[in-house]
Structure formats: C-alpha cells, structure tokens
Amino acid sequence: MYSIQDWRRTHYSKEVVAEMNEQEVVLMGWVHSIRALGKLAFVILRDREGTIQLVVPKQKVSEETFEIAKKLGKEDVVAVKGKVVASEKAPNGFEIIPIEIRVLTKSNAPLPLDPAEKVPADIDTRLDHRFLDIRRPKIQALFKIRAEMLKSVRNTFNDNGFIEVNTPKLVASATEGGTELFPISYFEKEAFLGQSPQLYKQMMMAGGFDRVFEIAQIFRAEEHNTRRHLNEAVSIDMEMSFSDEYDAMDILEKVVYNSYKDIAENRADEIETLGINFEVPDKKFTKLTYSEAVDIANGKGVELEWGEDLSRAAEKAVGDEMGGLYFITEWPTITRPFYTMPYEKDNKICKAFDLMYKELEITSGAQRVHKYDLLVENISKMGMNPEGFGTYLEAFEYGMPPHAGFGLGADRFAMILGQEENIRECVLFPRDRQRLTP
C-alpha cells in the first residue's frame, strides 16, 4: 500500500475535459464501481466533485497496472496517473487511460451501506454509518449548499457593518426561562449549556459594538421527537443598536435573499444533483400580523383564541394559505420572552416577529426592551427573580441603546434550501433524545 508521497491530485473529476487530450493528470478518489471483462476493465472513480471513467485495456497499459485494476474493489482509495484521450464514443468526449494506479487504502467488504446504491437505507442506518452515507453525491450536495449558505450569511453581515463575536456556551444560570437546559459539572460548580446567546448579544449592545453576529451551537434539553427539532442546533444570531424590529427584518430579508441568490449562482451543479426546483425569492417578504394569522387559521376551521401561541394546526393552516417565506408580526406580548418590547400605544402587543417558510418557523426576532424598569417588571411578572440576572441587568443601568435582533435556525434554513422534510438530513451528526452517536 502506498503513502501519498510525491503524488498530488492535479484535477478533480469534473475539471477534466476533452480539450485536455493527451495531457497527463493525477486523479484521487474512491472506486465507485468496477467492471472487469477479459482484456478490458472499466473503473468509475469518485471524488468530491463527481465521477470519472477510467478505461483499462490490457494491450495499452503495463501488466502491473492491468492486474491492479482488475483486483480493485468497491470503495478502495486510489491515486491514478493517467492520460486524457479524446474519444467521440466516450460519454463526455474523453476517457482516461491509466499509466499507473496506486492503491492507497483497501476497503473491507461487504459495505454496511453502499454509496453507489440508488435506493438509500433508512435514516437510522444511514446516520449510524454517516461517513459512508455522506459519500453519496446527493448528501454531499446538501452539505455543500449548507456551507454556501453559511458563507453567504456571513458576507451579508460583514457587508452591513456587523462584527463577529464569540459568546460563551458555558453559563452559570438558567436565566432565559421556558426552555430546558442541560446541566454540566463545572469543577465544583453547577453550570449549564447556553440555550441561546441572547443575553450576551444584548450586553454587546450595551458595550457599544453596535451590530454583532454569531453563528454557533445552542443546546436545548427539550424532549421533542419531531422532524424539525434537535437538542443541539446551530443558530445564526444577530443584534443591532439604534434599531427597531423593522430594521432587523430588513437585514433578515437580505440574509435570506442573498443565500438563495449565492446558492443559485455558485451551487447550480448541486441543485441539479438534488433534482429540486430552486427558486430565488423576491427581495421583500409579505408581512402578516398575528391577528391576521389567527383569522386565517379560524377561517380554515382551526380553533385558536387571540393570545394563544400558534398551534401546529394553526401553523399548518396559515402555511397552506401563505406558501413560501413570510413574516408574522405584532404578536401578543404574553406569547414572547420577557426581553421583547411591547408597543407604547398598546402593551398587549409587542414588537416581535417570526419568519416562516410555509408552516415552519425559521427565525424569531424582535425589538428588545432597553429600559431597565420595564425589564425588571417583566422578569418579575414571569415569576423570575431579577437578582438572578447579575451583570445582564446591570448592563441596562448604564446606557443601553434601543436595539433589535433575531435568531435564525441554520439547520432549519438548510432544510428549506435543500427542500428536505427531516432536519436530520441537513445535520452531519444530529443529536436528539435517542441519538448521541456517532
């Protein structure tokens, strides 16, 4: 077996074209399939960018090369030095005739999961052997689209004056309420895993950073068992000062629109691999008030009183009506966290918004309370003790500017972009109630 030594890949499979006739190339990847006839072998080599066919005629290659080619097994890792030979009969107008084949690693057989199989195994088997599952071009396409989205989102933030921050995931207390937290033993102390960077983002506003973003893990110990929740997720968070909820929605529209546009432009091959109809949305999304959403749900026979959070049935009814991307604004104050700013004229309604895609919530945001007294009042009203909030509350005493922000679920956004129904399809190693490995 060879080490990599002095060979380096000169081209990915999809970079080789007929115009390179007679040129020598070095290709590296996996044996996707092998067909050995008497005096001829065909090997499909797979790398990250696609597949390419090697043609190995006994008369035209060395005896050693022919022997190696014949004995190749599925998913062996190989490096091939070969010559591009233009050929009108070949699928892409050329074939590769190997000069030398080096087997870098042999694969065991049978495979627990075959990347070349057209019909995939069930999701649990696939996740158990995720390293084999992600060799499938469709799965790689999903994760390339996800990576393109993350890149695009950061570009939009950077282009709009946001500074990237890293806030701690180990926190001392369960301050935000509502969501269950995972406890950790932190030396002699008890600590928790952060359920969101919310309080830290707000402290950054008191710190004068003006506009910040963070893309990082959040952890929620909720006992869900659905296709759209995980216990560890990646959240795209931002906060901006001297701004209201409409400013935050403007940025969110840019973030989402640019992601679609960049994927359409830079990941056209992956969209084709997925076989989806990928449409870039309009730059502005429809805004629906919560009250209008309730009316739509009621009109479709879903029982819901003003002031209740939207049930799954209500989300479904509204999603069916609206389709695509739309905002729900002007939520009842009682349905939102303590840090959400109520309207001055009617404090039963607050400056919160959700961004929905059909029936799925992908972002939650709001103008926040920046007034100390109101914040303390809200915390107390929710049955929590303001004294537990430490420096967070102190940040409101010494010059907190008005501010707004949102948290966009990266995994859910990836689901929508890839048009997948199960969030586990868009997360490499999902964590749920049952699954903690691999």
Next chain:
Amino acid sequence: MYSIQDWRRTHYSKEVVAEMNEQEVVLMGWVHSIRALGKLAFVILRDREGTIQLVVPKQKVSEETFEIAKKLGKEDVVAVKGKVVASEKAPNGFEIIPIEIRVLTKSNAPLPLDPAEKVPADIDTRLDHRFLDIRRPKIQALFKIRAEMLKSVRNTFNDNGFIEVNTPKLVASATEGGTELFPISYFEKEAFLGQSPQLYKQMMMAGGFDRVFEIAQIFRAEEHNTRRHLNEAVSIDMEMSFSDEYDAMDILEKVVYNSYKDIAENRADEIETLGINFEVPDKKFTKLTYSEAVDIANGKGVELEWGEDLSRAAEKAVGDEMGGLYFITEWPTITRPFYTMPYEKDNKICKAFDLMYKELEITSGAQRVHKYDLLVENISKMGMNPEGFGTYLEAFEYGMPPHAGFGLGADRFAMILGQEENIRECVLFPRDRQRLTP
C-alpha cells in the same frame, strides 16, 4: 425618554468630514464627556468608530436643546440631529452644532467602571463589568481585529477549496484521551462536551469531503491557572485528504499570513488605537525539528531529554532564540496523540508539527494515521479500548484516504495579533477555573 422612532443614524463619527459643511447629520452614541460652561457646552459623543465633538452655544441653539445638553451625564445614550460647520479652529476642521438632542437612555452614576478613564481597572473588575470595559476604544479595537482575523481565515479556507462543516459538541464518550472532559446529563445518559472536533473531521475525510474546516467552541476541564489557557476556547480546525503534514503547513502559512495582511489593510485605525507595531510576517515560516529545538534548549542550560515534551522553560529558551512565527516538526511519536502518523523509516518520530509564536504554541497539527491496523495498535498501546471508538474506527475500514490537518487556537492567535499577554484580553467572556460569569 425617546424611542428610536423615525430617526436613523446617517453617519458614524469618523465618517463626518469638514467637506460636509452645512450638511445635516444624525449621530447616535454615548456621552463620552461633557463640559458645560456658562453659555457654552462641549459634548464628546462616542460611537463604535470613534468620538466626535458637539459644540452647543446658547445663542445658536434652541432653549430646549441647550437645557438638554447641559444636563447630559456621562454614558447617557443620545441621538443628535445637527449641522456640520467647517471651522479652522476645531480639531478636525469642523464642529457639530446640534439642532435637536434626544436622550434615549439615561445612565446611572457613578459608573462601576468609566470607559473614559485612561488608567484601566484590574482585569477582574473589568471582566465583571465587561459591557462597560468593551466601550473603551482599545478593547473594541482588539475585538475588531479578532473579527477581521476570523473573516480572513474563512476566506483563505474558502479560496483553497475547504467546505465548512458543523460537528457536534455533545459527545457520547471520552475518546481522545489525555484531556479532561466536562460531563453533562443528557436525558438518561451521560455525555461529554467535545474537547476537539478531531474524530469528526477525520470521519469527514472518510466521507469524501476532501477538505473541511470548522470554527467552533472546544471545552477542556483542565485545572490550569495561566495567562494562556481557558476552559472554553474557540478552535480553528481543518482537515485535508490526499495530503501530508507539509500540505497542512502550507495551508496554515496562508491562513496566518493572510490574517496579518488583511488586518494591516483593513484595520489600520484599530492598530493605531492599540499603539502597536504591527508587522506582516514573511509568507513562509522557518521549520525547526524537535531535535534542533532540544539542542537549542540544552544549549541555553535547560535540561531536557530527547523524547520528553517541551517544558515551559524549553519553550521559553527556543522562543527567545527563534522569535516570531516558526514551526517545530518531526516530534517524538510518544509525545503526540494516537492518531498521529509515524515516519515509515523511523517510527519513533512522527509527522506532527506545532506552529509557535515565540514561546507560545498556537497550532498543533500532523499527518494522521489512515491505516486501520496501525490505529488499533496505537489505541491499544495507549491503554485504551478500541471497542470504545465505534463508528470512528469503522470509518478506517471502508476506504480512508491519507489525510492531515491542524487545530489553530483562535483566542491565542487573537492574543498574538493584538500583542496581548493575557488570553482573557481577547475573549469577551472568558471561562476559567474561577470564572463562569457574566
């Protein structure tokens, strides 16, 4: 007190210039200082980009505006509509005469920490009130440089064909050995916080992603009490297939060099604020073998046998000799983790490297073992049970390509870029043995 309403900032302080004479601007920020004489008040307004002086002459402004200006307190949050008036006497060739001042939030007094103070408080007081500490221009400069570094690093990875991945931070078992882990209660199970994405990055190589990177939190329950360790850190991780340790070092040189270059180009103001001598290094860094490092240390009177890890004293001796950025290569196999590839010709030495800055290690990397049998042997040799490695080991059975990678400490890299001595200066909310808040 005003809400933000229809006013929006038109300019940051540093965007206003004398050429804008007679133009109306809206500025927003904090009262950095206030000096009220009889019929004249001077207010220094501070925002993220700097400070700007408002001149408030009683005769030229409304009575209300003059009264508001006189009563401003330090760190009040204000929005100011004003006119730019070119003036040869003024520091930057202009002054701002307010038309209207809106106080958005009053600050309490006295401040636990004054952002306008020249002499900063001790680090613990500063971290306790971090939101006030980060209002100081020097502190903001450090974090803007850090954000620029993160942006630059991602650009380098993207430009070199790396795909961004997110790997889980909740892991089932303590597989990597050596480092202490934080335990979590994960529903009925015990889980741990990931100490590095190492095993996941390698599974991505088996998955054919070819080149991946991740910038995310890592957690280590080590009982350090130093100026260069934290228990929660941000790690810049990459892994590349069909590559050896020299390929990984090439990418690392690009990552580090480009960060310096981008900061020099885009953060010149912040470098000036810090008052540091910021030099972009050469594109290639000196490579020193471990044996040469031992000789240097011995030559300076530090006792160290070949095969021992470098002690602090040895690192200091070598750092003094080398200065700046340099690699240490060809480490004794025994000093490195089980997944490090030994040399074929002499397996007592392995294909590992560290990137050092003077006496500080900022990156650890290597070509990895990609051969199943050797990996199992190494795991056993270190007294661990291969059966505990589950899918990780399985990934080596079905076609693992040769690969290499590194982990670069983002917080340490930020320290070096900002020329700080304590890692806590470059982390917004550090986590150490003692500190879990804010």
